[in-house]
Amino acid sequence: MNVFTKGFFKENPTFVLLLGMCPTLATTTSAVNGLSMGLATLFVLVLSNIVISAIAPLVPDKVHIPVYIVVIATFVTILQFVMQAYTPAMYKTLGLFIPLIVVNCIVLGRAEAFASKNGLLDSLLDGLGIGLGFTASLTVIGIVREILGSGSVFGWKFLSGDGMLVFVMAPGAFLALGYLMVLFNKIAKKN
Amino acid sequence: MAMKSNLLNMALCLSAVCLVCSGLLGGVYALTAEPIAKTNADILKASISEVLPEGGELSDAISIEVGGQPSEYYVCAAGEQVLAYAVKSTTVGFGGPLVLMVGITPDGQVYNTSVLSHNETPGLGAKCTSDAHFMEQFKGFDAVSKILSVRKDGGDVDAITASTITSRAYSLAVRNAVEAVAKIKGE
Numbered sequence: 001m002n003v004f005t006k007g008f009f010k011e012n013p014t015f016v017l018l019l020g021m022c023p024t025l026a027t028t029t030s031a032v033n034g035l036s037m038g039l040a041t042l043f044v045l046v047l048s049n050i051v052i053s054a055i056a057p058l059v060p061d062k063v064h065i066p067v068y069i070v071v072i073a074t075f076v077t078i079l080q081f082v083m084q085a086y087t088p089a090m091y092k093t094l095g096l097f098i099p100l101i102v103v104n105c106i107v108l109g110r111a112e113a114f115a116s117k118n119g120l121l122d123s124l125l126d127g128l129g130i131g132l133g134f135t136a137s138l139t140v141i142g143i144v145r146e147i148l149g150s151g152s153v154f155g156w157k158f159l160s161g162d163g164m165l166v167f168v169m170a171p172g173a174f175l176a177l178g179y180l181m182v183l184f185n186k187i188a189k190k191n
Numbered sequence: 192m193a194m195k196s197n198l199l200n201m202a203l204c205l206s207a208v209c210l211v212c213s214g215l216l217g218g219v220y221a222l223t224a225e226p227i228a229k230t231n232a233d234i235l236k237a238s239i240s241e242v243l244p245e246g247g248e249l250s251d252a253i254s255i256e257v258g259g260q261p262s263e264y265y266v267c268a269a270g271e272q273v274l275a276y277a278v279k280s281t282t283v284g285f286g287g288p289l290v291l292m293v294g295i296t297p298d299g300q301v302y303n304t305s306v307l308s309h310n311e312t313p314g315l316g317a318k319c320t321s322d323a324h325f326m327e328q329f330k331g332f333d334a335v336s337k338i339l340s341v342r343k344d345g346g347d348v349d350a351i352t353a354s355t356i357t358s359r360a361y362s363l364a365v366r367n368a369v370e371a372v373a374k375i376k377g378e
Contacts, residue, residue, distance in 0.1 A: 029313050029314075055208075058204065059204055059208075060195065060196035060197070060200045060201045060204055061195065061196050062196035062201055063196065063201045063204060063205050066205060067204065067205065067208050070205075070208050070209055070212050071208065071212065073212075074212040074215060074216055077216055077219075078215070078216065078219045081219050081220060081223040081227065082219070082223060084223070084227045084230070085223040085226035085227045085230055086226065086230075088230045088231075088234060092308070149314060150314070162314070165314045165315065168313045168314035169312065169313070169314065169315075
């Protein structure tokens, strides 16, 4: 169980490990965008973790990184086709950041540090835990930025007018991330 | 743990993985090619019907040059009479290409406009898809007697606050479309 829950607190990819910062900062302009980016990464993370833990014993040491990247890239491309076909609006919003999941260090990091050394079930749980932790963090950042920047939550507007524009743009991403990280680490230290 | 590497097993392993992955991708591509094409066609169709008056038959895409770039347009006609043209027009906005669909009636009036794709800044230029005042002013814009550029440049278009470059690109796209239609009618 510990394998699953560590993704939320002890090894939260966003607030503790500081991995995958590029999609974190760029796609969390609203709660829905953050959530979908998180779910897209979760999908790739779980599947690549499963496959890599299954094939790891058969892969010669010197080519393990290329093999992992091919596996990850395959799942990302599958995700891209599926999103393009069935959720075109989301595909358009996330744009470039979907193909960039290939080089997201969370995915390769988990493959290298966990899936290649652990069994199938543990790797599945690890992928789910880290993926959901990433999704939760991105959604929280998205919610904060959307409330402050656009005066709405999940597209539901409770404020007329514009909100603080800076939170929709890049500087606001750093501000929101920084303050949330402080908050997160304060809570995490207490426990 | 991982196997010891030698040339043979490295080559075999990489080829096997690549073979399986490319097979898998080919399969998924074949499965999704049709839904993707359909989704894209639906988006295009929706944007065309949004900028054209109701009724009439829509022609297939006809290629044309709009603002010096290859593009395409559609004719909406009832019998022999042309009701309107829908022109796809691309200009460069603040963050990259801004692609519009512009509906124009034969007397040179803009019927309506819609954004096909853009890369404008969220909260600023991206308002060109949500700012009601900005979008409404192009509805029925009289391109014959008024000038399609922002007020700052001596035209009759109210720019989006703090997004002059996007507003300029938007106006230019509409102007290019109007000019393209004038050329079509001249032929």
